[in-house]
Amino acid sequence: MTDNTALKALADNGVSIWLDDLSRERLTSGNLQEVIDTKGVVGVTTNPSIFQVALSDGESYSEQVAQLAADNSTLDDAVTAMTSQDVRDACDVLLPVFEATDGLDGRVSIEVDPRLAADTDRTVAQAKELRDLVDRPNLLVKIPATVEGLPAITQVVAEGISVNVTLIFSLDRYRAVMNAFLTGLEQAREAGKDITTIASVASFFVSRVDSEVDKRLDAIEGEHADAAKKLKGKAAIANARLAYQAYEEVFSTPRWKNLEADGAKPQRPLWASTGVKDPAYPDTMYVTELVAPGTVNTMPEKTLDAVKDHGEITGNTIEGTYEESSEVLDALERLGISYSEVTAQLEKEGVDKFEKSWEELLAGVQAELDKAAR
Template sequence: MTDNANLKALSDAGVSIWLDDLSREALTSGRLQDAVKNGGVVGVTTNPSIFQVALSDGESYNEQVSKLAADRATLDEAVFAMTTEDVRNACDVLMPVFEATDRTDGRVSIEVDPRLAKDTEGTVAQAKQLRDGVDRPNALVKIPATVEGLPAISRTIADGISVNVTLIFSLDRYRAVMNAYLTGLEQAREAGKDLSQIESVASFFVSRVDTEIDKRLDAITGKDAEAAKKLKGKAGIANARLAYQAYEEVFSTPRWKNLEADGAKPQRPLWASTGVKDPAYPDTMYVTELVAPGVVNTMPQKTLDAVADHGEITGDTITGNYEEATEVLDALERLGISYSDVTAQLEKEGIEKFEKSWGELLDGVQAELDKAAK
């Protein structure tokens, strides 16, 4: 619930507001509880970068670190214990939302170790460990949408585990993710699972697309420079709008209708990376320009505050704009900017970024364990 008119309008338009942030301080201070009670927040996402920042604040975790050190926990065991505890407690905060929305919202995500991004078997195994470690029905396990991640998504869904598929940049990969979800549901049905208990979102990244494409547009000189300039800041939104078009297509097929008749829920598109990187752009544009029924927008706190303060919600800003969105991507190709090259590079960089953050997280936790053991 929220009294803020902008956030209420966003929610009323069919957008679920999730917070892209989690820390123990947010839990112990009551900040997360307040965001859920009064700020319109109905879900939380995390990733290795967020945990790295949260756990670098040693004070909030001192007591647990001391106990883990005394128990002679390994580094991986310590990180697992610390992250799953935060997610478990956040799940408890969101449980009333989970129950009030028939298990759709009130979700909290936790990501598999990013070093497993290209390891199908390892991803499947850790998804089960995270499900069991958090032990809450409203937890989502995040699995990267790598080629190796696709079969892991199907197998995890087939096991009845709800999944947040992350690091999606291209439309082709998004369609493969939706196919993996449907395949998993079909396998779950064959195994006698209750499909109504399985939930999934597909995290389609937005601002990073503009960051990379704008850089390439800026490098264009000569006769095409003016055309390039006009395309800046348009690719991310166009790409996401076409993703929603793909979502509408897939979740209206006979294959989907058959699963829906057995209780399955659609895999909702989730707009990720919605914080604006370029200060020249409106700080709410990845929210206000991506409004449509049945989507999730997961925002960093700064973006959520900006939307609450001055976001102009004008209803559905996606459907009806597919032709214009297609033209944006076509215009980029005509200028020599390869869509497939951009999206492949962004996936590679996304994995590397999370691996780097995970490494920093491990280093930080090891240092704390060593300190506590002295």
């Protein structure tokens, strides 16, 4: 555990610090262990964009690429082999954290192919494949919170697989995600699975909400321009705080208490997309303004370093904010900014972005395989 005041204060307030990045270079250089030791990192998240950047560094992967080319591996199999090895190795690095926290932290995520976001059955099949391939107790399989992803979440949890639900933007969809998780736990228990080993986080995206809402606020002119200006930079935090309110409600119901009595662990809210995109805002705001017990904040290293350097942690910054947060969303609606329209657009863009990164990743790996085969 770090002795840095801000990062220690986060942990003391019940926030688990996860790193939103992974690469072969981080693993082989010992950097991942270093950020665990010096920056209080207790988990790792990955996504197609992160792997696309990591694998574009051909140097670190050249030996494995040569072997895959020699084995005549298909492109999809090659990408799966490369990403799953990184995740497996990261799981091994974080295993002591996993054991010390009784499975709460020390988790590493790997995402199903984003091209399957609208295919329930193939998402379930790949989740099982990734579970078997990585074969580590501290793995989380990432499934997007699309309409088709919801039944996949239930089926995968029912199989006893721990899940990171990703790309959550709206409160309604978040409630559906929590329901899918609880239904999966109930089915797992009914099938005789050990539900004490099933973990889950729900990745609620933050900064992208402000990016889209602020763009719409900037377009408002005339008599409402001043009111619009005052709402800039407020939507994302309000949305996340109301998500925490929903989490508190769902995980205090008799339905949950019944599962908890049999050893189930709650699905923790995870704040994702926490890098600040507008330089006008404090670079730590999606961390310092979302402090509450039982949460995870996954940060790009730049954000983590900013918190370490000048983050001011003032205790729980979510409790007591629900009325004010609701008013922010109501005020946006009054200005003609539709919450449901914004969140639906962000989900579509999120899936598209990950698909594009995956296509770039495939193209990059294919080029390396071709080069190695010559």
